[in-house]
Amino acid sequence: MSEEKRIVKSYEEEMQSLNDDLVKMGSLTESQLSDTIQAIVKIDKEAAENIIKNDAQINELRAKIDDQISTVLVKRAPMAIDLRTTISSLKISHDLERIGDLAKSVAKKIEPLPIDLPQELTGSLKRLGELVQKQLNNVLDAYITKSKDKAVDVWRNDEQVDDLTHIAMNEVANFLGKNKKNLELATHLLFVTKNIERAGDHVTNIAESLYYLIEGEYLEGARPKGKEFVKDK
């Protein structure tokens, strides 16, 4: 990584501001996701409403970052590390926005849920949610420190996300198996589980973009896969 400052001060400032906004967007997305996980575990409908409302802030930041990136591209024709930073920032901001959308969509599913959801259901969702949240935290940390190793760790850990998704889905299936009247509720919970898993996939995308930013090469090999969802007998 280059530590020297650019000769053109305004270019330096533009890249710094892009970086700052991306970090800000990351931290906003992280707190949205963590609030969502807490809200689903506690079935906190008031918190859910706030989460739905706050998503607009993430979208605004993404639009601002898009705009900054098109300015840098047209004005500076960035090269080497600057080119990779610009391209990766564009991709990362879009993944962050998607994570925000998924958090919002989980929050929307809280409203119809009863407050006395069986503990094993909330328990497995909590574990999955907390893992994805930790993954997001780690990848943002890797972004700030530009750590290739941390990015690879996050990428590898997606396997655990898949495994916990599998367990959570099984819990939902058991819940439905006990009483067919649970169908509507179970459908909601399947969506919630799947959305949290997809947030995890976007975290993995961020790890890949970050790896490209640092190394100038793409992470090789297929992303590690956990068990696909098959209902345990």
Place this chain on the structure above:
Amino acid sequence: MTNNKVKIKTEKLDVFYGQKQALKNVNLEIFNREVTALIGPSGCGKSTYIRCINRMNDVIETCKISGSIKIDGQEINNKQIDVVRLRERIGMVFQKPNPFPKSIYDNVAYGPQIHGLADHKDKLDQIVQTSLKKSALWEEVKDRLDEPGTSLSGGQQQRLCIARAISVNPEVILMDEPCSALDPIATAKIEELMEELKKTFTIVIVTHSMAQAVRVSQRTGFFHLGNLIEVDTTDKMFKNPNNKMTQDYITGRFG
């Protein structure tokens, strides 16, 4: 591209202007029918390097050159080489268009005439026409071939100089900042032309415009203080160079 054969092989090239060393142990391979761009800050040695390829430095008395430059395996850096014949094989285009104070026709016909490439007028006419077509100037000048070359616009003059260079059927064309005196449209025409010329010729271009290096070349070499710091495919050099100094230069961090 990597299967391509080496046209010019430079090994351990040192160049001194008096006491000052302008090139230090340069090892560089230029590939056949590719555009190789040479970049680097002013005074880095890139122009000195291309002037070695056609022995232009011979005219500078204080200049001392050691090391090897081989074109198709033949050493050109020795006294036995016929320099006139060498410069027929290695054409050159300069920063400022410099047509002879002659007609458009004579500018192009001059080289073939002195090198004895045309034994009759029809043959010469044909060479002039082909060269002007290859340099994408024919349509603009075919009805005014007897007008002075200097009556053309800057961009046209530069294409005339390219026609003059290719009229003697060279193998290599050296271009020393060929577009720095031209407007963007004239520059675009030259760049478009290079795309076409590289099918027939090996091109080495010195440029201060990194965007131009990216657009026109397949390979790029970065010089600094007489050293060749890094050479690689242009794609690699501008997306992910190996050397930190290259990266600092192309991202505008050079102090």
